[in-house]
Amino acid sequence: MERTMGEWFEKHTIGNLVQDAANRFNSREALVFNDERWTFKEFQEDVSRAAKALISVGIKPGEKITLWMPNCPEWLHIFFAAAQIGAILVPINTRLRTSDLQYVLQQSDSTTLITKDRSGPVNYLNMITEIYPEILQNNPRERLSESFPELKRIIILGLEQTQGTLDYQDMISQSASISDQELLKRLDSVSPDDTALLMYTSGTTGFPKGVMHNHNILRVTTDSINRMGMTPNDIVLMYLPLFHAFGLYEGALMFIQAGSKMILTEIFDPEQALRLIEHEKITMLHGFDTHFYDLTNHPNCSTTNRSSLRTGLFASGMASSVPVAEQAQRLLCPTITGWGMTECGVGVGMSFLDSPFEDRCAGSGYPLPGYEFKVINPETGLSVPPNNQGELCVRGYAIMEGYYKKPQETAEAVDQNGWLHTGDVATLREDGYLRFFGRYKDMLKVGGENVDPIEVEAFLINHPSIKQVQIVGVPDPRLSETPCACVILEEGHQLNQIDIDSFCRGKLASFKIPNNVLILQDFPMTSSGKIQKFVLREIAQEHISSLNY
Structure with missing residues (x-):
């Protein structure tokens, strides 16, 4: 599909946002982190220094910068600085370890890695030297490894350094060698259609793919703001x-x-979040059901002054999320529900501030301007009638440019007419309202019968002993696979297979009733709060295998 966004929306680049904000909001507070505060003008100056520093170490337009560090002001500086000089940022999960880091650095062709020395118990520097032992013999301005021929420099933020790396603050001090005119020249050379981000999918379905986005993603955030x-x-x-x-x-x-002012924290801590809501008079907060569950169930929630809260984005819609969404409305604020994914520019479906209570708890919103939704039968490719489940397809101006160096996977995901086939199970009402139900890949095939795990989860969550539940498939020699209930119990409760059978018998079809129950303390999660069902499936399979051994 031909993109015509420029015909009706003035294009901008991410790098220009910082100077624009400094011009408009100058001395207003922009950022707070660990009780340190920056105005928009001060933030702009920090970003400019970072951009000049990146130029000074030789980073060229189009080069990839892998950024591997937790939330901090420097993360933001590098993000906007990379955009200003025409580089491509590759932000990666701080939970990645050596093999994952090696994959991303190789697959992305990154020339630069910027990371911290350590964060809490995690020592990033040790992991780097484990991957690149030869770094200890390298000059920091020379190529580091024959295994990673594109990687030219590793930059470390923190007190610990090692041979072969550049100190982040030393790099920043080199910014004085780059003139304002040189930075402006680089900034002006960046086109809104240039690739700005290479974001690796969070891994709910296995090995990540690098999703490419250009600066036109700003249209999505503009419409979300509105x-x-x-x-x-x-x-x-x-x-x-x-x-x-x-x-x-x-x-x-x-x-x-x-x-707006952003209060940034390194991690999610519900006690800290509640304290900041009261102290900083927070008006907006976002998250998945995990975040809102922890906030509303924290003992300090009822005693925290939450009156400043106005709204926030709650990525809800699944049956298991509805009780949490309803509780968030009662105890926090009237949240907006949304749907999105990395491939289409995150939240491209959102409800409205005045949407009915049910739509804000049990739905996923209407498409943003310039986006289209349709729900199809994945086997025929034909649209299904309203309120019927099928695969959600999305089309719009900020659909990914593609998966980096994966043309086959890109062609499988985005068809010739520009429709992104999301792999999500959804329905559309007659008025175009979206409801997300889960992933098609999570669907079980039990003796030839399709079993929707979300349906079973929604039923089991009503059991008084069950706090959280996820249904996954485990191999079965006769039925191909059978459902396994992975359960987190309410405190002080117990549960076994007989309890599940008696609770479900006569109320669920026999092939939908879990044949196994696995009690867990918690579920494997991505750092963004999504349950990793493929990992949960592996845990369940190992458990069942050990029982049958």
């Missing part, structure tokens, strides 16, 4: 990881575009 009524008077609490599209777009991009 739909949420976001203004310079808003104060946004951002505990979501910036390396994830949710945190990056709803946090880093939207606060600078709207002129």
Whole structure:
């Protein structure tokens, strides 16, 4: 599909946002982190220094910069600085370890890695030297490894350094060698149609793919700002990881575009979040059901002054999310529901501020301007009638440019007419309202019968002993696979297979009743709060195998 956004929306680049915000909001507070505060002008100056520093170490337009660090002001500086000089940022999950880091650096062709020395118990520097032992013999300005021929420099933020790396603050001090005119020349050479981001999918279905987006993603955040009524008077609490599209777009991009103040934390801690809501008079907060569950169930929630909260984006819609969404409305604020994914520019479906209660709890919103939704039968490719489940397809101006160096996977995901086939199970009402139900790949095939795990989860969550439940398939020699209930219990409760059978018998079809129950303390999660069902499936399979051994 031909993109015509430029004909009706003035294009901008991400790098220009910072100077624009400094011109408009100058001395207003922009950012708070660990009790340190920056105005928009001060933030702009820090970003300019970072951009000049990146130029000074030799980073060229189009080069990839892998950024591997938790939330901090420097993360934001590098993000906007990379955009200003025409580089491509590759933000990666801080939970990645050596093999994952090796894959991303190789697959992305990154020339630069910027990371911290350590964060809490995690020692990033040790992991780097494990991957690149030869770094200890290298000059920091020379190629580091024959195994990673594109990687030219590793830059470390923190007190610990090692041979072969550059110190982040030393790099920043080199910014004085680059003139304002040289930086402006680089900034002016960047086109809105240039690739700005290479974001690796968070891994709910296995090995990640690099999703390419250009600067036109700003149209999505502009429309999100408008739909949420976001203004310079808003104060946004951002505990979501910036390396994830949710945190990056709803946090880093939207606060600078709207002129709002962002209160940034390194991690999500519900006690800290509640304290900041009261102390900083937070007006907006975002998250998945995990975040809202922890906030509303924390013992400090009832004693925290939450009156400043206005709204926030709750990625809800699944049956298991509805009780949490309803509780968030009662105890926090009237949230907006949304749907999105990395491939289409995160939240491209959103409800409205005045949407009915049910739509804000049990739906996923209407498409943003310039986007189209349709729901198809994945076997025939034909649209299904309203309110019938099928695969959600999305088309719009900020659909990914493609998966980096994966043309076959790109062609499988985006058809010739520009429709992104999401792999999500959804329905569309007659008025175009979206409801997300889960992933097609999670669907079970039990003796030839399709079993929707979400349906079984929604039923089992009503059991008094069950706090959380996920249904996964485990291999069965006769039925191909059977359902396994992975359960987190309510405190002080017990549960076994007989309890599940008696609870389900006569109320669910026999092939939908879990044949096995696995009691867990918690579920494997991505750092952005999504349950990793493929990991949960592996855990369940190992458990069943051990029982049959």
